[in-house]
Amino acid sequence: xxxxxxxxxxxxxxxxxxxxxxxxxxxxxxxxxxxxxxxxxxxxxxxxxxxxxxxxxxxxxxxxxxxxxxxxxxxxxxxxxxxxxxxxxxxxxxxxxxxxxxxxxxxxxxxxxxxxxxxxxxxxxxxxxxxxxxxxxxxxxxxxxxxxxxxxxxxxxxxxxxxxxxxxxxxxxxxxxxxxxxxxxxxxxxxxxxxxxx
Amino acid sequence: xxxxxxxxxxxxxxxxxxxxxxxxxxxxxxxxxxxxxxxxxxxxxxxxxxxxxxxxxxxxxxxxxxxxxxxxxxxxxxxxxxxxxxxxxxxxxxxxxxxxxxxxxxxxxxxxxxxxxxxxxxxxxxxxxxxxxxxxxxxxxxxxxxxxxxxxxxxxxxxxxxxxxxxxxxxxxxxxxxxxxxxxxxxxxxxxxxxxxx
DNA sequence: TCCTTAGTTGAACGATCGCTCACAAAAATA
DNA sequence: TATTTTTGTGAGCGATCGTTCAACTAAGGA
Numbered sequence: 001x002x003x004x005x006x007x008x009x010x011x012x013x014x015x016x017x018x019x020x021x022x023x024x025x026x027x028x029x030x031x032x033x034x035x036x037x038x039x040x041x042x043x044x045x046x047x048x049x050x051x052x053x054x055x056x057x058x059x060x061x062x063x064x065x066x067x068x069x070x071x072x073x074x075x076x077x078x079x080x081x082x083x084x085x086x087x088x089x090x091x092x093x094x095x096x097x098x099x100x101x102x103x104x105x106x107x108x109x110x111x112x113x114x115x116x117x118x119x120x121x122x123x124x125x126x127x128x129x130x131x132x133x134x135x136x137x138x139x140x141x142x143x144x145x146x147x148x149x150x151x152x153x154x155x156x157x158x159x160x161x162x163x164x165x166x167x168x169x170x171x172x173x174x175x176x177x178x179x180x181x182x183x184x185x186x187x188x189x190x191x192x193x194x195x196x197x198x
Numbered sequence: 199x200x201x202x203x204x205x206x207x208x209x210x211x212x213x214x215x216x217x218x219x220x221x222x223x224x225x226x227x228x229x230x231x232x233x234x235x236x237x238x239x240x241x242x243x244x245x246x247x248x249x250x251x252x253x254x255x256x257x258x259x260x261x262x263x264x265x266x267x268x269x270x271x272x273x274x275x276x277x278x279x280x281x282x283x284x285x286x287x288x289x290x291x292x293x294x295x296x297x298x299x300x301x302x303x304x305x306x307x308x309x310x311x312x313x314x315x316x317x318x319x320x321x322x323x324x325x326x327x328x329x330x331x332x333x334x335x336x337x338x339x340x341x342x343x344x345x346x347x348x349x350x351x352x353x354x355x356x357x358x359x360x361x362x363x364x365x366x367x368x369x370x371x372x373x374x375x376x377x378x379x380x381x382x383x384x385x386x387x388x389x390x391x392x393x394x395x396x
Numbered sequence: 397t398c399c400t401t402a403g404t405t406g407a408a409c410g411a412t413c414g415c416t417c418a419c420a421a422a423a424a425t426a
Numbered sequence: 427t428a429t430t431t432t433t434g435t436g437a438g439c440g441a442t443c444g445t446t447c448a449a450c451t452a453a454g455g456a
Contacts, residue, residue: 001424002432026224027312030414040435041415051414100311109370110308113298114225122370151383157376158383162356165363172307172320178355185349185356189387199454200402228444238405239445249444 009047012037016058017066022100024107025055025115052117059121062104067125071132081136082145082192088132089163089183093170105129106167130160137190147191155190162186207245210235214256215264220298222305223253223313250315257319260302265323269330279334280343280390286330287361287381291368303327304365328358335388345389353388360384 019028019036030041030051037044048054070088078084095101105125112119133156140146166179217226217234228239228249235242246252268286276282293299303323310317331354338344364377 001430003422003424003434005433023312024222024224024309026222027309029412031412042417042436043434045415046433102308106366107308109366110300110305111222111225112369112371114221119371126367126370126372154379154383157380158360158387161363161367161380162360163363164366165359165361168304168307168362168366169324169359171310172324173310173317174324181352182355182359185352189356199400201404201452201454203403227442229442240406240447241404243445244403 007037007039007043010061012039013058013061016054017062017104018100020055020058021062021102021104021107024111025051025118026111052115055115056117056121059104059108059118059125063121063125063128067105067128071128075132075136078136080145081140081143082187085133085136085140085159085190086183086187086192089166089186090180092163092166093176093179102171103167106164107171109164126160126164129163130156133159145192150191159186159190205235205237205241208259210237211256211259214252215260215302216298218253218256219260219300219302219305222309223249223316224309250313253313254315254319257302257306257316257323261319261323261326265303265326269326273330273334276334278343279338279341280385283331283334283338283357283388284381284385284390287364287384288378290361290364291374291377300369301362301365304362305369307362324358324362327361328354331357343390348389357384357388 015036015038016033019032022028023032030044033044033051033054034040044054048057070091074084074088074091075081078087092103093101105122108115108118109122109126112122134152137146137150137152137155137159141148141150141152162182166182169179169182213234213236214231217230220226221230228242231242231249231252232238242252246255268289272282272286272289273279276285290301291299303320306313306316307320307324310320332350335344335348335350335353335357339346339348339350360380364380367377367380
């Protein structure tokens with residue numbers, strides 16, 4: 001009974017993700033959101049209750065789709081986990097002519113003092129990345145690609161920090177060559193020989 | 199001739215730094231700034247012209263005093279550059295009961311799409327840190343504390359990324375033990391044996 | 397002492413913020 | 427068809443935003 005919802009919630013959340021990633025929570029006004037999603041405030045508020053509710057929904061969707069998707073494709077599934085870790089890094093900054101690089105998770109972590117309701121979602125996303133690293137490292141070790149006495153837990157934590165740092169540098173406009181240098185160093189630091197992998 | 203300025207510019211900039219570090223540029227309203235600095239808008243605008251002008255002045259002061267000060271104390275001056283690198287990291291998160299941890303540089307880098315005037319200052323600060331790492335690494339290599347074939351440029355870039363990543367994780371509320379784990383891993387990754395250094 | 401100059405004060409401006417709600421439009425039910 | 431229920435629309439609300447400025451205060455020079 002009643003009228004059908006004319007818009008797709010996943011599409012709207014995808015638009016909101018992009019907007020929030022570019023401008024941050026405080027930097028994205030409701031007028032911006034209306035323009036990005038094509039919705040009027042009434043519809044937005046009926047479903048998401050508030051700007052904050054929309055943001056939390058967008059962050060959850062980002063975790064479920066973007067973050068976990070990238071973790072799966074680069075860290076869990078590849079037959080060569082070492083190459084997967086590398087591509088997890090490079091795909092974060094080799095975004096072509098993307099006008100708003102960076103990661104909603106990283107940006108929100110930094111903004112989370114002004115948007116405390118988002119802290120839990122941030123933590124969940126970071127954990128997903130870290131355990132993805134741990135999985136890839138464990139598999140790489142089992143395959144003999146990395147040293148048998150590699151400390152997986154420590155290395156996963158360090159790769160997470162390095163990944164977040166890369167996303168900060170991306171936002172600061174660091175040139176691609178330097179980001180590649182950092183990636184190469186990161187791979188070497190877990191004991192990958194990376195000959196001819198580029 | 200005329201009246202004397204009743205307030206100290208350095209003190210006001212220090213208050214502004216703290217406020218901007220905690221809340222970000224967009225999250226700090228002029229009413230907040232008035233309360234934090236004790237100044238009325240007329241005085242603020244006479245000297246700094248705009249909120250943006252105050253922010254740029256605060257970021258410059260942060261670079262000149264906080265960032266370069268930390269670089270000097272931990273990276274340039276210590277007789278043991280390896281221990282200095284370690285303390286540069288740990289002092290970033292062992293801030294006691296500081297209610298607003300993190301780094302204005304990191305936070306501004308992330309926010310720099312909504313505050314583009316700050317991008318230049320961010321870049322300058324990041325460069326100061328990176329060249330500080332390079333200096334410490336070069337000295338450590340010369341002292342025989344690190345391997346002679348350590349790639350200083352690459353390691354400095356990677357330490358910068360790791361440092362920025364740590365400051366993201368600090369903001370996300372990561373427990374101290376994990377931050378220490380990451381620091382230990384970072385030291386090991388440049389070839390430090392770090393026996394009994396805590 | 398009076399005038400000029402520099403600095404302080406805080407009320408108030410227009411713009412924009414997040415948000416509400418009365419109304420219209422479409423689908424399901426009677 | 428008439429009624430009920432859900433969804434869409436957008437004007438406009440009070441609050442707060444960054445900013446301005448006229449009145450006021452203190453210091454130096456004549």
